[in-house]
Amino acid sequence: MRKVFGICKCFYTENIFLKEFNIHVTYINKTQFLKDYSPILKELGCKCPKHIPEQIEEEVTRRKQLQGDSASRHKHIIQRYVPKNPSVYKLQPYCLQPALLELVTLAQRRDVTAAQLSARLRCLPQRVFALPLFTREFCRHLLEELRHFEASDMPKGRPNTMNNHGLLLDELGMNPEFFDVLRDEYIRPITAVLYPEYGGASLDSHRVFVVKYKLGEDEDLACHFDNAELSLNVALNEGYEGGELYLSHMAEGPATDDRVVYRHQVGVAALHRGQHLHGAMPIEDGERYNLIMWLRSSEVRNQRCPMCRRRPNILPVTFGTGDGFVQFTEDVCAAT
Ligand SMILES: O=C(O)CCC(=O)C(=O)O
Numbered sequence: 001m002r003k004v005f006g007i008c009k010c011f012y013t014e015n016i017f018l019k020e021f022n023i024h025v026t027y028i029n030k031t032q033f034l035k036d037y038s039p040i041l042k043e044l045g046c047k048c049p050k051h052i053p054e055q056i057e058e059e060v061t062r063r064k065q066l067q068g069d070s071a072s073r074h075k076h077i078i079q080r081y082v083p084k085n086p087s088v089y090k091l092q093p094y095c096l097q098p099a100l101l102e103l104v105t106l107a108q109r110r111d112v113t114a115a116q117l118s119a120r121l122r123c124l125p126q127r128v129f130a131l132p133l134f135t136r137e138f139c140r141h142l143l144e145e146l147r148h149f150e151a152s153d154m155p156k157g158r159p160n161t162m163n164n165h166g167l168l169l170d171e172l173g174m175n176p177e178f179f180d181v182l183r184d185e186y187i188r189p190i191t192a193v194l195y196p197e198y199g200g201a202s203l204d205s206h207r208v209f210v211v212k213y214k215l216g217e218d219e220d221l222a223c224h225f226d227n228a229e230l231s232l233n234v235a236l237n238e239g240y241e242g243g244e245l246y247l248s249h250m251a252e253g254p255a256t257d258d259r260v261v262y263r264h265q266v267g268v269a270a271l272h273r274g275q276h277l278h279g280a281m282p283i284e285d286g287e288r289y290n291l292i293m294w295l296r297s298s299e300v301r302n303q304r305c306p307m308c309r310r311r312p313n314i315l316p317v318t319f320g321t322g323d324g325f326v327q328f329t330e331d332v333c334a335a336t
């Protein structure tokens with residue numbers, strides 16, 4: 001049997017973001033859409049909802065081409081791009097804060113409890129943690145590399161419709177020797193202890209990207225939940241105003257009053273559950289770069305897609321790990 005990663009079919013019909021009106025919608029067809037959303041859109045100031053389906057169909061076409069486009073950009077980049085800092089493509093001891101290594105050692109002790117591990121971390125309400133992760137030196141090198149890549153004539157995939165100025169790091173080839181290793185050897189031992197019931201012990205894929213906020217570009221991030229079991233969000237720079245991360249309550253849980261406002265610190269990651277509603281406040285000055293890892297467990301998501309909340313209808317992908325769902329297919333042997 002062969003393990004193949006995939007996406008859930010709902011990616012083509014659900015959670016489509018209309019930036020202008022700041023809402024996520026479901027689109028099966030034009031009739032359904034207009035029936036379900038015309039009143040809401042009018043309330044939000046849309047003069048002519050009839051024009052929206054065209055815009056959505058374009059987005060669905062983009063989504064259908066995403067895997068193929070990403071695969072060809074990756075191939076192009078691997079063949080032609082000359083990195084400025086090759087050292088950031090391979091996880092090395094200098095990249096990680098010593099405090100992280102101590103936490104990993106503690107987390108790997110057979111009898112350790114979540115309370116013991118949490119006692120060594122900065123804990124915010126609602127199971128949000130501040131995890132010391134990257135050294136300042138590594139953050140500087142990575143940012144330098146990303147700016148060099150941005151300035152090149154290489155093709156660039158952007159994180160999503162809410163983030164149009166960041167970069168997808170798998171396209172640059174950073175997964176095999178950096179982020180896969182980081183996930184398996186350093187993050188999973190910790191999440192296994194902190195979030196066992198959210199797939200913390202069985203994380204087996206991720207989506208990693210950098211988001212950028214600047215006045216005149218993307219200035220904030222609307223409140224959302226991630227297509228992830230767990231999310232890691234680490235600041236790569238400082239020297240900007242505003243742009244705090246806020247977290248409110250779990251997407252399916254009751255609303256709570258204790259909204260968490262998290263002020264980023266270079267190299268420190270905010271670790272939270274993917275279904276925890278969150279967003280970024282408007283940037284007021286400067287540029288803010290954060291590295292985001294949407295951490296996924298196929299064991300968990302194969303039972304229930306976090307986006308449509310049904311048992312996933314899995315479509316296999318040929319490049320990368322899709323949205324982290326896994327299917328097993330019979331190996332087809334060529335007849336000889
Ligand atoms: O920029 C941030 O702090 C949040 C980013 C985020 O939540 C995301 O990209 O999913």
Ligand SMILES: [Fe+2]
Pocket residue numbers: 224225226231278
């Ligand atoms: Fe997010």
